[in-house]
Amino acid sequence: GENVEQHPSTLSVQEGDSAVIKCTYSDSASNYFPWYKQELGKGPQLIIDIRSNVGEKKDQRIAVTLNKTAKHFSLHITETQPEDSAVYFCAASKWPNDYKLSFGAGTTVTVRA
């Protein structure tokens, strides 16, 4: 099955700096790569996703890049703000051939004011 590895497990950044989280996946058939943000006491929420036919996607201060050859993808958050503090999860799936979403272990991001 799919194995998603995520690094780092914790990340502390100064407000205004950038944060980068990296993930690798094992199954070359995976074609959908979402990123979820989980705030304290809440369920994960999708913040951005990318499909295998796209190399980069940006939405305001967040961006995701995908390197299919190397089987890795990354989340970039620019101009970090205190409200960016949360746990971030990367994931991979082979939708619609497989309904399963395989998650990375999560990165706890702390933005220092």
Added chain:
Amino acid sequence: DTAVSQTPKYLVTQMGNDKSIKCEQNLGHDTMYWYKQDSKKFLKIMFSYNNKELIINETVPNRFSPKSPDKAHLNLHINSLELGDSAVYFCASTTGYEQFFGPGTRLTVL
């Protein structure tokens, strides 16, 4: 309007008891999931239903039994609760790609 709701939010019970967690989604999605999140935040898929049919059944003890009475509901019944069952359980639903998660049920087994 809550998209994916779970009840109860907190559940504290003794070892050996049987308990149920309920999930409802009002998004009209066909596919629903149960996840377990342990103390290290790892999200592990347990089950998935598509149109009331079980499609994913991960390596989960037989003490856990999901039931989907209709497309909008997916319940989780746990028999003979053990200490290791303590975790946060999340329900999620999707029509494809994005999964919408519920607020979670924190289960504590004493």
